[in-house]
Amino acid sequence: MKNPFGRDFNRRKFLSSAGRGFGLMALSSATVGALFEKLQAKTREAAQSTPERVAADEDFWATVQQSFSVTRGIVNLNNGGVSPSPRMVTEAFVRYTWQQEDATAYTMWQLLEPQSETIRTGLAEIFGCDAEEIAITRNASESLETLLMGMDFKPGDEILTTTQDYPRMLTTLRQRELREGLKLNLIKVPVAPKDVADLATPFERAITPRTKLILMSHQINLTGQIMPVRRVCEMARARGIETIVDGAHSFAQFDFKRDDLQCDYFGTSLHKWLYAPKGTGLLYVKKDKIPKIWALMASEDKNRSDIRKFEEIGTHSAAMRLAIGEAILFHNALGAKRKEARLRYLARYWMNKLQTVPKIGFNTSFDEAQSCAIANFRIEGIDPVQIGSYLMAKHKIFTTPIVHDEFTGIRITPNVYTTLWELDRFCDVVTGIARNGLPKT
Template structure:
């Protein structure tokens, strides 16, 4: 009797500490009242009007420790920092776990996965039994890539601007099993859906089985017409895998609306969940035919949970996802997308007016949101990135890959306009300093 009572008390304690499966969340304690007050104050404003409301976004910025970092992080497309409440939740879960790890992890925190699954499914607009919780988009998408039965000679269509880890997975299957991996190449930006859809259509042959498409191209932020590609592919009897690493938690969409068959994402990008968290979605009727990436006792099961047999995992990180979802919902998906797109356009439109500065991303709402590529005549991407960081303490990421040569810039909701003014000023100074260099010294 005593052990049962003790266990109930531990569940109650866990619920008090937790955000992922408790109504008494850190979000409720720390932010709900302030954000609710702002929501009431600006209830009449559209998401686009709210995007320019600095009073509202100042409240959001205060929730992120990264907003006061001495290094300006403009590589949120790589990994986004978490709000303070997510960091605190993970810390509390970690302290709880370390009192008696196997007890608290497997018997207490493990009970939170199903409510967390439901919360993520609500955010994604899908059935909880179609979602598996894992560590990142690479793990989610590699599960699909390696888990589908393909025969020698079967074709998969992707593009050279997809994410490297996914391309390498397909190339490994090609080398090992003799499938054919065909890659298109696009010159972004492209502001015409049919141009992209038609390229995939023309690549299809009688042996094509799968199209792999990236929702938001990580290099330059191009938004791909995923739904149209899926509809075209299904008309021809093909399946579609969607890499949503840079779209989920940023763009306002529901996963089933894409009409894909498979979808994988990282949650530590624009959802701001703990670093090392991800999610896999598989259309329910297709779960049984996908082999797990890691071993499972019933690999042909119809249960999505077969993809979660990871062994010992970080339960604190996993349960911290719930607080990130709380924070995201407090902002509102439409507002978040509108704000981040506004921030991207704020700096990029100014940069376009600087002689010698080039933008490599569409600024049209349908074709980009957070990410934009920038280059400065006379500087290679690596040189530009080094000078932005070394001289101005601005962190970005340089890209010299295939036909893309630029520095990627990706702000987030905690980014201030003054931060972006700092970036624009730096680009102006660097362009002026290198404008007199001979053409032979210019970066590509």
């Protein structure tokens, strides 16, 4: 199936094809349409420049910022957990919701639901795989738990992952450990290493003859550390070990394809960096491995080799899935490489400002191969939870304090709608805390 979300594809064609029979052009918000046309014009101009130069073009990003309806009463520097959607995505979600309320059973299941195949194709294009290897889920947790609970293991089989992987995944594996006698092998990886190779070595050293699976984050949610996924996956494959990559924080934040990872399985949320509706996700399963994975919710045996068996969750909103299409359209209009360059530019902007401030240190590498939008800093001698509470209560700056057994700090995650003024304000406040401490209450 030809991908309808290519860079030469425009919003008018998409709305006409996706909403055939519903008069969506009449329903579409004129304001949202005008904003997207303005963004398209800017991206055509930007095509003549490098992503790195566009990253510093505040006129270009002012247009992008106008595409969101976020409040400026709060400086939101926690975009790692969930991100606001552009207006065009929210408008599409509302539009599809109204549609599915009209003759609901007929509209949802016979008219709207089949259109999700178009969404599957668009997601496969971004990830660089066959559409028949992509399942549309509700979040990264559902995608990854489908895999972790759907694989066959024997008592004593070992699963290798890190102490910094996402807690829900560790909980899932511990449940299987308790119920079935699997062994969860947790390894420590260095924080902000000088050499990315130092992140792969612990995996290789921890492998035993009983290791059957490696689960690793593409980007660690605590620090923004980008892991050497390809190196670990190729090493594992040479030893007959399967690999699951948790891409919850990497997908659509920085540019990569499936072949850059060489993993067997991949799961992510789409409501983070793709800016899709809340409660949307993606599961990738290598085609020849689909039959061996049990679905979380049972599907007929005839669907054993069909990726859609992982979507058998009962009644669900067609609107949520179809509005992913507008998120894909917005992502492609921005351009994956331009978006990545801007996110890294914003991260380095505040990191460079704070780098020379006494008592401030970083749990994230400045190396471009090791980090992008997400970074973690600390202030010597001050509890990050107290810092986070003060930033929000006094200055309405929303951050993510991190308290881990191996380190503490505050995670900062700007986004394409974040302004330099907001980052300047954040840096001024943090500099004051580092120099003078927190005000006594």
